[in-house]
Structure formats: structure tokens, C-alpha cells
Amino acid sequence: MDGLSQEVKPYLATPRHIREALLKELPDALLFTHCHEDHYDATFVSEYLQMAAGPILGPADIPFCSQMKQKIGEICVTPIPSRHVGKYDQIGHVSFVLEGSQCVWFMGDASPLQWGKQTELPKPDVLVAPYAYGVGNGWNVVKGLGAKKLVLLHLPARNADPFGLWDAIESSLDQKGDVELYIPDMNETVNI
């Protein structure tokens, strides 16, 4: 899921050894929330297509992507049409709800602002979402969705943070209520 970032400063590219590992042991499926280069890599997709037949899910403006709900192994994957955060609201974007032993909602760059008025939304155990969900009103969205845990992504390295995102998150922590917050390091595996 969005695991093939190219470098878009201040965000780092997926390390070479991870890309090589992904081509050696091919994933069962590729999921992309949108076409931005810090989430998607067309070169990897064409290499994957030459070697594997697994489904590729994503918005309609990315070639070869399906928007159909489907079962991948034991996991049921539902793409949810979603609006990208900020000024990129015109590009295709889906988020993904993954249902197995837990329900995980992977937001990609989906804006937290769009969920407030919608009803019948998924009720995730775990929300995997960009930093906007961990600052200010984003916490109300996380709590409103009923998530027990927030895994926060899309942060730059702490010592190379031109937008002050780490400070913004730390000064909003009093709003998180009972939600467990986890911010993984680059390359870290999160056990859900």
C-alpha cells in the first residue's frame, strides 16, 4: 500500500533494498491511494506486471488499477473514494478498508475534513493516516470514526521538518482521548 515512494522532499524514497526485496518476493497485490510520486511508482508497477498477476487497486486515473472490492488472501479489501487533503482535491484518490481479524482503514492522503458529515462509514480498529489526523480537529475525526489506534504516517525525519509537523502533533496530544497513537520509524514493521 503506497509503499513505493520516490523522493519528494522532505520525504525520503523507499530504500533500494526494500524495492529489491519486493521484486524478489512479489506482493500478492499492489494498492495505491493516488498517483503522487511519494505514494506511487509507475516503473515498479510495470516491472510487477511482467512477473505477477496479482490485483492492482487504486483510482481510475492510475493505469491498470481496479476500484472493485475484493478478497486478497484472508483479507477483504474495499476501496473507498476519498478526497485528497489540501489543494490536490481534483486528483483521483481512494482509501482502503482492510478487514481480517481487525479492521484497518488506510487513508493515504485522504483529507480528515470529509468524514465529519458522512454516515455509515467503516468503523476501524486501526486508522493508518497522514499527520493531519494527529493535529487539532483531526483528533475529533479519529475519535468520531471509533478508531482505537492511530498509526500516523507521512512525517518527515524529526531533524528535517520544515513545516513543524512534529511540534504540531506534540502540542495536540491532549486531544487524543483514549486513542493509542503510534508513529513508526522509516522501515519499521508495525504489528496490528
Ligand SMILES: [Zn+2]
Ligand atoms: Zn498526495
